[in-house]
Amino acid sequence: MDDIFWKSIADYNTATWPLQILFIAVAAVLTLILWFRPRTWAKIAIKVYMVAVSLWIAFVYYMKYAAARDYSEVIAIFWCMVAAAWIYDLLTHFASFQKPDRCSPWRISFLFLPLLYPVISLARGLEFPMITTPMLPSAVALYMLGMLLVFSRRINLFVFIFIVHWSVIAISKIVFFDIPEDILLAAACLPAIYVFFSMMVEEDRTEYKPSRTAVKALVLAVAVLIGTCMVVEYV
Amino acid sequence: MTQEYVTRIADFIARYLSYMLGAGVHTSRVVRNSKRIGDALGVDVSVHTSQKTATLTVAEKGRPVMNTRVLDIPAFPISFEWNADLSALSWAAYDRKMPLEEIEARFDSLVAKPRMNPVFVLLMASLANASFCRLFGGDIWAMLVTFTATMIGFFTRQHLTRRHVNHYIVFVVSAFVASLCASTALTLGLDSAEIALATSVLYLVPGVPLINGVIDITDGHIQIGISRLVNALMLIVCIAIGMSATLMLVKDSLL
Structure with missing residues (x-):
């Protein structure tokens, strides 16, 4: 199972590395445009990019290169659902990417985390093509998470929960497939759970019970609980 | 007692x-409570209920001053709090012989209480489903997968309900989304992956309605009891459709 896993990554990298570089370059350009000259077309383009990259993962990675893995079509459908969540966002303007008035450095650092995937792989002695890249599912999920954290004023919770779900799958892959790079996604998701849900609680001005503070405390407790489960199982 | 007062x-x-x-x-609880309030105010109350409407007659005891009407039953979310509070109100009205104005004021304050925070409900439902997963023998991975799969399904349900989508469609879509997400556990080769898949839709x-249907039938309210059971059955069929779609996609069979 482990061999099939890493062989599919190697085949994927060997065959698609020029396109992977193109995808990464487009992501970098769009991110920079959103940061320095946020225009409506760029806000739409970044969502179109998210749809494209989700479908790339579904059809190119899972349906073609990882097809030999058990139930790879299930994951392909899952990534199609992520693409559907972005399309829904695009059509309904559910959330919008805006340049932040101020943004803490730790949030911005999330945007660079996908680039650490190949670095970690190389650091632990792996060689191309059998290394993780920013165009693997977890790294893509991490990039989406970073974009939501930095640019989203109203959260697309569909996409976010999909990413949280993917991080649960990713953290289990650390154990089952020896891919410690995915710790990045899991570690990023936990604070994001607190940030996004708290933001959602604060945004809604309707009077609910229990109080906002109590709900935020529950969100924190859930994030800690998930983190503890992950650590316990990993250790 | 004037006709106007009976109408009020x-x-x-x-x-x-x-x-x-x-x-x-x-x-039976609704009928009992309504009659109790009627007793407190000196009137006889007769009620006939069905799934969507109810017929109510209020008559002054021993006199032909009465008011009859057919009313629509609105679709509120299930609320155990209203159940408890409004039942307590009927007892308070009866025991303290409260005037109509005071009963109305207390009723208004009880139903105006803030609703549960949707984020709170989302998290608690997800935790509950993860706990069910554990009860049925799932390990921690299966619980985590069930937790997040439920979160996606439940959020889908909340979102579609807010958009007034037909609630049978909401159930089909939510069951499909939650079970499909839970089915990703199969890729990990977990022994308890199927438990995660099965428990991911329990929140639906x-x-x-199932319990109320049975209680209504045993209490003699056969019509509304059967209506409630049929309604619950329809929802269960919707869950089955959503889950079957996942199973056909993932395992190419329903078993």
Whole structure:
């Protein structure tokens, strides 16, 4: 199972590395445009990019290169659902990417985390093509998470929960497939759970019970609980 | 007692029983409570209920001053809090012989209480489903997968409900989304992956209509009891359709 896993990554990298570089370059350009000259077309383009990259993962990675893995079509459908969540966002303007008035450095650092995937792989002695890249599912999920954290004023919770779900799958892959790079996604998701849900609680001005503070405390407790489960199982 | 006063009492009891029936209280309790309030105010109350409407007659005891009406039952979310609070109100009205104005004021304050925070409900439902997964033998991975799969399904349900999508469609879509997400556990080769898949849709099970349907039938409210059971059955069929779609996609069979 482990061999099939890493062989599919190697085949994927060997065959698609020029396109992977193109995808990464487009992501970098769009991110920079959103940061320095946020225009409506760029806000739409970044969502179109998210749809494209989700479908790339579904059809190119899972349906073609990882097809030999058990139930790879299930994951392909899952990534199609992520693409559907972005399309829904695009059509309904559910959330919008805006340049932040101020943004803490730790949030911005999330945007660079996908680039650490190949670095970690190389650091632990792996060689191309059998290394993780920013165009693997977890790294893509991490990039989406970073974009939501930095640019989203109203959260697309569909996409976010999909990413949280993917991080649960990713953290289990650390154990089952020896891919410690995915710790990045899991570690990023936990604070994001607190940030996004708290933001959602604060945004809604309707009077609910229990109080906002109590709900935020529950969100924190859930994030800690998930983190503890992950650590316990990993250790 | 004037006709106008009887009409006011009927107005209030109509609101009272429509809120209780709408919030998922079983019929005999609603009828009992309405009659109790009627007793407190010196009137006889007769109620006939069905799934969508109720017929109410309020008559002054021993005199032919009465008011009859047919009222629609609104679809409120299931609320155990309204169930408890409004039942307590009927006892308070009876025990303290409260005037109509005071009963109305207390009723208004009880139903105006803030609702549960949707984020709180989302997280608690997800935790509950993860706990079910554990009860059925799932390990921690399966619980985590069930937790997040439920979160996606439940959020889908909340979102579609807010958009007034037909609630059978909401159930089919939510069951499909939750079970499909839970099926990703199969890729990990977990022994308890199928438990995660099975428990990911439990948050949709219409427990309250099922229990109320049985209670109503045993209490003699056969019509509304059967209506509630049929309604619950339809929802269960919707869950089965959503889950079957996942199973056909993932395993190419229903077993």
